[in-house]
Amino acid sequence: MSTKLKIRTSMKNITISITTVLLIIPIVILVGVKLLNDRKYNLISFIIAFLACIPFLARFENRRPQPREILCISVMSALSVAGRLIFVMLPGFKPVTAITAITGIAFGPEAGFLTGALSAIVSNIYYGQGPWTPFQMLSWGILGFIAGVLAKFNLMENKVVLTLYGIFSGILFSLMMDIWFVLSIDGLFTWKRYYIAIIGAIPFTIVYCVSNVVFLLLLSKPIGEKLERIKLKYGLMQD
């Protein structure tokens, strides 16, 4: 890609991100507060969760990625969905977050976000789409992104950081899903109900955290090495 074209696409990406984050999301909130009398939290949050994914997706789309890059992200998302099938006999144990994080570590924050968001869409095509899809896309996407950013500072090689990340991601995912649960009760968000939902979900949160930590500790080295090898062998994702 020529430098001129590169600058132009990156300008376009920045414009899309800025308009979504600074313009469209506040407008949606404003419309929610003014026109809907501040009552339609569920509808508004559903739209915002979806809009929040757009800057990442638009950036990837405009970059016109190479087939090898496309295939790597597809393979990792398919693995995280299929991974649920391998561990189906252990309820609640899902490798989705761990595989998303490992992809983020090896291939960078953007690939991490895409793998997470894509896993959410595709696994919901199997298990049923619902109003929770944008929330899952955003949660898993952000987790993959964070893992990628941490890896840029060489933090993810540290076992302690990895464990902390696993616990953090389990809690974050659970908190996001609790927001959706509270909103689904009556469209309003109250802190009291949110606390009750969090307390009620503690067993799930623990399972999420434990499974994330277990999978991250067990998988990050072997899979990480495989991804590094593929990267080296085929010269992938070198920007």
Place this chain on the structure above:
Amino acid sequence: MIRISALESYHPIVLFVFFASCILFTMFFMHPVYLAISLISSTLLLGKLVGLRKLFKTLLYILPIFILIAISNPIFSHKGVTPLFYINYNPITLESILYGIAMATMIVSIMLWFRCYNLVMTSDKFICLFGNIIPTLALIISITLRLIPKLKDQIKQISNSQRTLGMYIDTGSILERIRSGIRILSILITWALENGIDTADSMKARGYGLKGRTTFSIFKFDKRDGIILGIILLLVSINILGEVYGYSSFYYYPYVKNMDFSVMTITFNLSYFLLLIFPTIIEIKEDLKWRSLISKI
């Protein structure tokens, strides 16, 4: 003889516009009449699509959700001006009970609409719909969908060959199961990545990403789709108009708004009902046509 549902023969855009407006309107309108219309039409459509037995099964599983939401609102929320009785000095108000029922109806209707959406909007339609706007992401979704059954087969093959080496994933302690599960995953990943690179190189060799390449789509937007889309959009705009003029607005707190049954209100209610019942009518019409054609053979 089996016939695929009539809805499935329409262009994905028509179906997507219908379901998107349906689900958004259901989330939006809290008017009891509107909620009732949404619940009834979603139940009818699902019943038409899956048959009575499966519909009852779904309703049986949705009923506890309905009850849970309907009960939890008056317990948590004490707004409203008509206390019926007290629990632990907390008033249980008529308004919060009604609001709980309304909210439960809304959530259950949305679940039913999504059930219908999942049945009608198959993954090929989803990809066709977004193939023009976001070609790369649509391609990625389509590749991922294809990879999953492929990986499933490979998992079976790997676990069978591992079995001959004495690794069993379905027996032993949890730690042993996790260990053999991870071993299979590791083998799978090496295979999947190498295979993926092969596919990518093959795509590149066939000119992926070159100028002038188009995307294949099996769906054609014909006159019939145009007519139906026009009707849907007309009904959608009538309903937005109704909302602008306040015919579909409603409040439950501090006291429940009085229902009004003027001609205008009923007209707008009817237009909403017409919009939501539309696919069911199409299904029934095609059903009758099919039967009469069969009887002529």
